[in-house]
Amino acid sequence: xxxxxxxxxxxxxxxxxxxxxxxxxxxxxxxxxxxxxxxxxxxxxxxxxxxxxxxxxxxxxxxxxxxxxxxxxxxxxxxxxxxxxxxxxxxxxxxxxxxxxxxxxxxxxxxxxxxxxxxxxxxxxxxxxxxxxxxxxxxxx
Amino acid sequence: xxxxxxxxxxxxxxxxxxxxxxxxxxxxxxxxxxxxxxxxxxxxxxxxxxxxxxxxxxxxxxxxxxxxxxxxxxxxxxxxxxxxxxxxxxxxxxxxxxxxxxxxxxxxxxxxxxxxxxxxxxxxxxxxxxxxxxxxxxxxx
DNA sequence: AGTGTAAATGAGGACGGTTTTCATTTATAT
DNA sequence: ATATAAATGAAAACCGTCCTCATTTACACT
Numbered sequence: 445x446x447x448x449x450x451x452x453x454x455x456x457x458x459x460x461x462x463x464x465x466x467x468x469x470x471x472x473x474x475x476x477x478x479x480x481x482x483x484x485x486x487x488x489x490x491x492x493x494x495x496x497x498x499x500x501x502x503x504x505x506x507x508x509x510x511x512x513x514x515x516x517x518x519x520x521x522x523x524x525x526x527x528x529x530x531x532x533x534x535x536x537x538x539x540x541x542x543x544x545x546x547x548x549x550x551x552x553x554x555x556x557x558x559x560x561x562x563x564x565x566x567x568x569x570x571x572x573x574x575x576x577x578x579x580x581x582x583x584x585x
Numbered sequence: 586x587x588x589x590x591x592x593x594x595x596x597x598x599x600x601x602x603x604x605x606x607x608x609x610x611x612x613x614x615x616x617x618x619x620x621x622x623x624x625x626x627x628x629x630x631x632x633x634x635x636x637x638x639x640x641x642x643x644x645x646x647x648x649x650x651x652x653x654x655x656x657x658x659x660x661x662x663x664x665x666x667x668x669x670x671x672x673x674x675x676x677x678x679x680x681x682x683x684x685x686x687x688x689x690x691x692x693x694x695x696x697x698x699x700x701x702x703x704x705x706x707x708x709x710x711x712x713x714x715x716x717x718x719x720x721x722x723x724x725x726x
Numbered sequence: 727a728g729t730g731t732a733a734a735t736g737a738g739g740a741c742g743g744t745t746t747t748c749a750t751t752t753a754t755a756t
Numbered sequence: 757a758t759a760t761a762a763a764t765g766a767a768a769a770c771c772g773t774c775c776t777c778a779t780t781t782a783c784a785c786t
Contacts, residue, residue: 494736564717599753637765641743645745
C-alpha cells in the first residue's frame with residue numbers, strides 16, 4: 445500500500461482516486477502553495493478528469509483532517525499547502541506571487557502577550573508580510 | 586464649508602452627496618469598522634437612497650485617497666475604517682466579530698528584520714489575531 | 727469473489743460579495 | 757448660464773467557492 449493510501453486511511457478518509465491524485469499533486473508539485481484552481485489544472489495536465497467541485501471538496505476535507513492548511517491571501521482566493529506540523533507565517537512577493545515561510549518566536553510570544561493583555565483567548569493568528577522578493581528587485585520591472 | 590467637504594476636496598474628489606453621506610456615516614458610526622453592506626444599511630436608515638454599487642465605488646475611492654483603509658478579514662468580506670494615519674494591527678473576536686486594534690513595536694521591528702533577512706523589500710504587512718473576547722468568554726455560549 | 731450500503735463524485739447551477747456597464751444626472755470650470 | 761467631464765443608479769456580470777442530486781465507487785460482510 446502506498447504512503448498516500450496510508451495517509452488517507454489514517455486521516456479517516458476513504459481511499460478514492462480523486463483523493464489520491466490530489467494528494468500526489470500536492471506532494472509532487474514544485475510549488476508548495478497552490479490554489480484549488482492550480483491543483484485542478486495540474487490534474488488536467490496529468491490526464492485526470494476530476495471536477496473542480498471535487499477538488500474543492502477534497503481540499504476542504506484534507507484541511508479538516510489536518511493534511512493541508514489553507515491560507516487566506518489578502519483580498520483573494522485561498523491557497524493550500526501540505527501540513528508539516530510546524531507552524532509558520534508567510535512572506536509574499538507582490539510581483540511574482542512567490543511565497544516564502546518563516547517562523548519567529550519573538551513575534552509568536554508578543555502575539556500571545558497582546559491577546560492576554562486584551563483579555564482575548566487566542567485561537568489563531570495570521571501574519572503576512574508583503575513585499576518585493578530579491579529576484580524581482582534585481583529584474584526591477 | 587463643512588469639514589467633510591474640505592476632506593473630499595483635499596483628496597481630489599468632487600463633492601457629491603453620496604460621498605458626503607458615506608463619509609458622515611463613517612465618522613458618526615459607533616462602530617469603527619464597517620463593511621460596505623453596513624455602510625449601505627446605515628445610509629438607508631438615515632433615509633438616503635444611495636445604491637450599493639456607489640457605496641463600493643466610494644469606499645474604494647476613499648481607500649485610494651487615503652481617507653479609509655480596507656481590512657481583509659479571514660475568508661470573508663472587506664471591512665473599512667477611517668484612516669487616522671497611525672498604523673495598527675487587529676484583534677478579532679470570532680464569536681461577536683468585534684474588532685480591537687493594537688500596535689506593538691517589537692512585532693513591527695521583527696517584521697522588518699525578517700523581510701531584510703529574506704531579501705524582501707517590504708511594502709506592507711497584515712496581522713490578525715483571532716480569538717474569543719473577554720465578554721464572549723464570560724457569556725461562554 | 728459477490729453484494730449491500732453508505733459515502734464519494736461529476737455536472738451544473740446557486741451563491742455572496744464585489745465590480746462593471748451604460749444610460750442618466752450632477753458638480754465644477756468657464 | 758452652460759458645457760463637459762465625472763459621478764450615479766440599476767441591473768447584469770464576475771469570480772471563487774459551495775451545494776444539489778443523480779450516478780458511481782469503496783469498503784464491510786457474507
